[in-house]
Amino acid sequence: MPTTTKGSIRFTRRVTDIExxxxxxxxxxxADLVAQGIDVVDFxxxxxxxxxxxxxxxxxxxxxxxGFTKYTNALGTRALREAVAARYNQRYRTxxxxxxxxxxxxxxxxxxNLMLALVGEGDEVIIPAPYWVSFPDQVAFAGxxxxxxxxxxxxxxxxxxxxxxxxxxxxxxxxxxxxxxNPTGAIIREEELHRIVxxxxxxxAFLVFDETYEFFIYDGNRxxxxxxxxxxxxxxxxxxxxxxxxxxxxxxxxxxxxxxxEIISAIGKIQSHSTSNPSSxxxxxxxxxxxxxxxEVRKMYEAYVERRAWxxxxxxxxxxxxxxxxxxxFYVFPEVKSFFGRAGIxxxxxxxxxxxxxxxxxxxxxxxxxSDDYVRxxxxxxxxxxxxxxxxxxxxxxxx
Ligand SMILES: Cc1ncc(COP(=O)(O)O)c(C=O)c1O
Numbered sequence: 124m125p126t127t128t129k130g131s132i133r134f135t136r137r138v139t140d141i142e143x144x145x146x147x148x149x150x151x152x153x154a155d156l157v158a159q160g161i162d163v164v165d166f167x168x169x170x171x172x173x174x175x176x177x178x179x180x181x182x183x184x185x186x187x188x189x190g191f192t193k194y195t196n197a198l199g200t201r202a203l204r205e206a207v208a209a210r211y212n213q214r215y216r217t218x219x220x221x222x223x224x225x226x227x228x229x230x231x232x233x234x235x236n237l238m239l240a241l242v243g244e245g246d247e248v249i250i251p252a253p254y255w256v257s258f259p260d261q262v263a264f265a266g267x268x269x270x271x272x273x274x275x276x277x278x279x280x281x282x283x284x285x286x287x288x289x290x291x292x293x294x295x296x297x298x299x300x301x302x303x304x305n306p307t308g309a310i311i312r313e314e315e316l317h318r319i320v321x322x323x324x325x326x327x328a329f330l331v332f333d334e335t336y337e338f339f340i341y342d343g344n345r346x347x348x349x350x351x352x353x354x355x356x357x358x359x360x361x362x363x364x365x366x367x368x369x370x371x372x373x374x375x376x377x378x379x380x381x382x383x384x385e386i387i388s389a390i391g392k393i394q395s396h397s398t399s400n401p402s403s404x405x406x407x408x409x410x411x412x413x414x415x416x417x418x419e420v421r422k423m424y425e426a427y428v429e430r431r432a433w434x435x436x437x438x439x440x441x442x443x444x445x446x447x448x449x450x451x452x453f454y455v456f457p458e459v460k461s462f463f464g465r466a467g468i469x470x471x472x473x474x475x476x477x478x479x480x481x482x483x484x485x486x487x488x489x490x491x492x493x494s495d496d497y498v499r500x501x502x503x504x505x506x507x508x509x510x511x512x513x514x515x516x517x518x519x520x521x522x523x
Contacts, residue, residue: 141260149475153485164484164512166500169305171371171453173426175408176419179370182411186404195403197395198387199226199379203406206413207379211362215350222384225391226409228401230335230365230378234299235261236390237361237380241329242267246296251282252493253456255305255333259493267296271493274309279447280456281309284318297329302347303336306492306499307456308449310340313347320352324359331361335378338369338420339427340451350381357383366405368453369420370412375405427453430502434509438500441517453503456489460496465523471495482519484512 150167157163174180186192198204204224211217227233234257242248244266250258252271259269272286287298300319302311311319323330332349340346353360365378380390400406431449438446438457446457459474468474471488475498478484489497502509 137264140263149479149485149488152479156483161483164508164515166504166512167485167487168501168503170373170503171368171423172503172505173371173423175371175375176412178415179372179408179412183404183408186407191403191407193403195400195406197399198391199224199400200406203410206410207381210413211350211381215348215353217350217353219353219381223381223387224379225387225394226377226379226401226406227394228376228398229367230333230363231257232398233363233378233380233390234331234333236393237331238262238265238267239393240386240389242296245294247292247294248296249287249290249298251286251300253280253304253307253489254493255301256491258299279309280307282311282315284315284322287319288322295326295328297331298323299331299333301333303340303451305336305452306454308452308454310344310450311347316347316349317352320349320356320360324356329361330359331363333363335365336368336452337364339424339453341428341431344450361386366409366412371423372408372412375402375408377401377405377409427502430506430509433506434502434513437513441513441520443520453501455500455502456497457500458496459498462520462523471498474498478516478519481522482515484515
């Protein structure tokens with residue numbers, strides 16, 4: 124395919140305003156090395172290294188066998204939306220029903236739909252930094268402007284009400300919170316979240332609360348969900364969740380949002396003209412996952428607990444790395460700025476390149492998440508690979 128040299132293809136603002144995920148650059152290089160047969164320890168993946176639980180996968184197979192392979196309601200089947208609602212009602216004593224739930228092809232799709240439905244040209248959306256890579260670009264795509272609320276290192280990068288409030292202007296339309304956070308693992312404390320919800324409600328702002336990693340919280344910390352205040356502030360609180368991480372179902376593409384029925388109808392309209400329903404097969408599997416027990420999820424959780432307990436002290440033993448114990452998710456976010464200025468390393472990107480070249484270890488540069496002094500390491504990989512990767516890092520960094 125010839126590449127254009129005349130610059131004759133014209134694109135819209137929507138495309139030119141957004142970036143290809145910067146996490147991809149290092150990951151693509153790592154993939155190229157692997158394709159050449161080179162053994163790379165890959166700490167990049169944002170997905171569980173476990174299989175989808177067997178009974179869940181079986182439910183998907185049975186859906187195919189019985190011919191449940193056609194279009195469904197564009198917002199998801201009644202059975203799945205009821206299962207989502209029931210799970211929330213049971214946990215938070217809410218009274219949500221099918222009209223409060225939309226299911227789509229990943230939580231990412233619902234976040235995207237929400238930005239398209241709620242954010243207009245010039246609207247500002249407050250996002251705590253470090254942030255998940257897609258939040259700012261989704262806001263920009265919709266014509267809005269991301270405003271970053273930088274979390275305080277002294278507060279272990281946990282977002283606070285003050286950080287959010289500081290970002291407010293007349294143009295603030297809403298905020299996006301992610302707890303536990305990708306990439307830091309930081310969780311938001313219940314009292315901070317409560318203040319943020321009330322503050323958003325008082326200014327008619329929306330609060331999108333992304334709890335994709337809700338199941339993975341450690342050291343006896345408890346997950347605070349904005350769902351707790353849904354009944355009180357139904358026009359404000361919007362919760363987005365996903366089957367991807369909790370049930371190791373990244374490839375099935377199933378996520379959902381819980382919100383006011385008018386918001387659900389609005390984003391349902393968008394979805395009905397874009398992808399329509401998420402895969403019918405994935406929907407059946409998801410009902411099984413949500414209704415069944417969490418035994419297999421617990422096993423994954425225990426594995427993450429063990430890996431995290433080994434990984435954080437091991438990284439801290441490497442001279443020059445400082446790594447906080449993250450509250451949740453399956454990432455650690457060590458600070459690596461002490462290496463800047465050595466051997467051509469200037470920032471998180473060049474640090475990641477050095478590790479890939481010298482140690483054959485792939486990490487994601489923190490710049491991608493709005494914090495250039497850090498890198499993200501995923502421990503959704505085996506203990507053996509963690510040992511190998513950290514040993515390689517140590518050897519390569521000692522040379523600096
Ligand atoms: C914070 C966060 N939100 C949402 C998603 C989207 O997940 P999915 O589209 O697979 O449901 C991800 C995936 O990496 C994520 O890290």
